[in-house]
Amino acid sequence: MVGCDGAVAASTASEPPRDRGYSIAPAPERSTVPSQKIVGAGGVMLSVYEAGTPGARPIVFIHGFSQTFMHWDAQLSGLSDSFHRIAYDLRGHGASDKPLDADRYTNSSLWADDLAAVIQTYNLQRPVLVGWSYGGYVIADYVRKFGDAGLGGLVFVGVATKNGTSDA
Numbered sequence: 001m002v003g004c005d006g007a008v009a010a011s012t013a014s015e016p017p018r019d020r021g022y023s024i025a026p027a028p029e030r031s032t033v034p035s036q037k038i039v040g041a042g043g044v045m046l047s048v049y050e051a052g053t054p055g056a057r058p059i060v061f062i063h064g065f066s067q068t069f070m071h072w073d074a075q076l077s078g079l080s081d082s083f084h085r086i087a088y089d090l091r092g093h094g095a096s097d098k099p100l101d102a103d104r105y106t107n108s109s110l111w112a113d114d115l116a117a118v119i120q121t122y123n124l125q126r127p128v129l130v131g132w133s134y135g136g137y138v139i140a141d142y143v144r145k146f147g148d149a150g151l152g153g154l155v156f157v158g159v160a161t162k163n164g165t166s167d168a
Helices: 069-078 108-121 134-146
Strands: 035-039 045-052 057-062 083-088 128-132 153-157
Touching (some): 035 108, 057 069, 057 108, 057 134, 069 083, 069 128, 083 108, 128 134
Parallel strands (some): 057 083, 057 128, 128 153
16 A cells, blocks of 8 residues: 555555554534525525624625635634625525526526625625635626626635636
8 A cells, every 4th residue: 555645555454554643634613604595586595694793894705616605704704893794605506596407507697696686685885795716707797787886896816707708
């Protein structure tokens, strides 16, 4: 048997592996951020997570493809309560609905409308939108559809905003 450190060790089924000092990291604790369901575009139920002080400066955190709101847990739990912090599971992700129809994912207007539903449901005034990875596409979809006049700022973290074009 060859270990990940390149060392070669003889092993048989009856012989336990030698301890090399490796350990398994504990599983992350579940988030304690409260959540609720809201209605997104086309009736899709979105799971939304809220922390901080309602009415304070709003920040909306949008995760990437194959992720969940948990990727923003440190920001939801760790930032000052002088911010109203919101994250949500995108359609098809986490605890949000997972429509079976592919058209419910390929229409950029639906992603924009989902984000608009979060902003409107929580009555967010000039929110700062923070998108990680695919979250940047969602922000771009929103800005293309609704403009940026009602936003306080945009933060793109490791994102692309165009795909399949010469501009990408």
